[in-house]
Amino acid sequence: MDINGKTQILGIFGNPIGxxxxxxxxxxxxxxxxxxxxxxPFLVELNNLEFAVKAIRALNIKGVNITIPFKEKIIxxxxxxxxxxxxxxxxxxxxxxxxxxxxxxxxxDGFIYDxxxxxxxxxxxxxxxxxxxxxxxxxxxxxLKQKPKNLILVNRTKNRLDALKKLLQTKTExxxxxxxxxxxxxxxxxNDADIIINTTxxxxxxxxxxxxxxxxxxxxxxxxxYDIIYKPNLTYFLKNAQEKGVLTINGLxxxxxxxxxxxQLFTGLEPPIGIMKKALLFN
Ligand code: ATR
Numbered sequence: 001m002d003i004n005g006k007t008q009i010l011g012i013f014g015n016p017i018g019x020x021x022x023x024x025x026x027x028x029x030x031x032x033x034x035x036x037x038x039x040x041p042f043l044v045e046l047n048n049l050e051f052a053v054k055a056i057r058a059l060n061i062k063g064v065n066i067t068i069p070f071k072e073k074i075i076x077x078x079x080x081x082x083x084x085x086x087x088x089x090x091x092x093x094x095x096x097x098x099x100x101x102x103x104x105x106x107x108x109d110g111f112i113y114d115x116x117x118x119x120x121x122x123x124x125x126x127x128x129x130x131x132x133x134x135x136x137x138x139x140x141x142x143x144l145k146q147k148p149k150n151l152i153l154v155n156r157t158k159n160r161l162d163a164l165k166k167l168l169q170t171k172t173e174x175x176x177x178x179x180x181x182x183x184x185x186x187x188x189x190x191n192d193a194d195i196i197i198n199t200t201x202x203x204x205x206x207x208x209x210x211x212x213x214x215x216x217x218x219x220x221x222x223x224x225x226y227d228i229i230y231k232p233n234l235t236y237f238l239k240n241a242q243e244k245g246v247l248t249i250n251g252l253x254x255x256x257x258x259x260x261x262x263x264q265l266f267t268g269l270e271p272p273i274g275i276m277k278k279a280l281l282f283n
Pocket of ligand 1: 130131132133134135136155156157160199200201202
């Protein structure tokens, strides 16, 4: 990679930022397509977020990804939101369109992209979504557009569960049910589901022995287990499902999916997805 006077700048705003895989993934795509771009991590302090966003314009940065904890907080500083970001009320990608800063959210579509890639149909399927945070919201909104048969939300904290249900119910005619993670009948709902998705942080490094579910005796043939966590690559949740012989998918494909859609928004070019995946796997 040679930097010269015409190099265009991309990056990611977050705090902390040291753990991010996005520079590796985007730089692999930039290098593969021989583009004159650079993608860098920016550690932004919360009280500097407004200045950091103004700097996108001031420094002619072409685009940035947004990660924890700024996905919602950045919204007041942007000029425009696309429809999905508006619906989710969270932004993970900002594109500088000649000084106009437009916010997008590619997380939910990244998830759908990965399911399609794994040839998993959502239409008419019974789905259990565990978690009610930002990731659950993005995924649920994209998922409902695929016309599942039903959607059950499960979470530890009731008020977040109720808030997510209320939001989703404004977008669908499906009746969405909600249950506590410790509901005594949870095994029945889990047994009845076609696809079970973990969007909580339980099981993420370093807490690799945690899982939103402890008892896996409900598992039946044909179910699909999806965990949006990608470190470790086989969470306790997926390991237990795998041992019962059902299909398991980790969050690497969703990470690539959201990154690939963001790359296309930044550059207007088709992302080299295989290369982006390889870069993540070998780093
Ligand atoms: P993200 O943007 O990654 O979704 P988040 O908005 O903080 O992050 O949401 C984290 C999710 O993980 C929530 O569903 C949270 O449950 P609560 O709403 O009850 O907080 C879930 N979660 C995190 N730690 C948990 C734990 N120890 N037990 C159960 N659920 C947990």
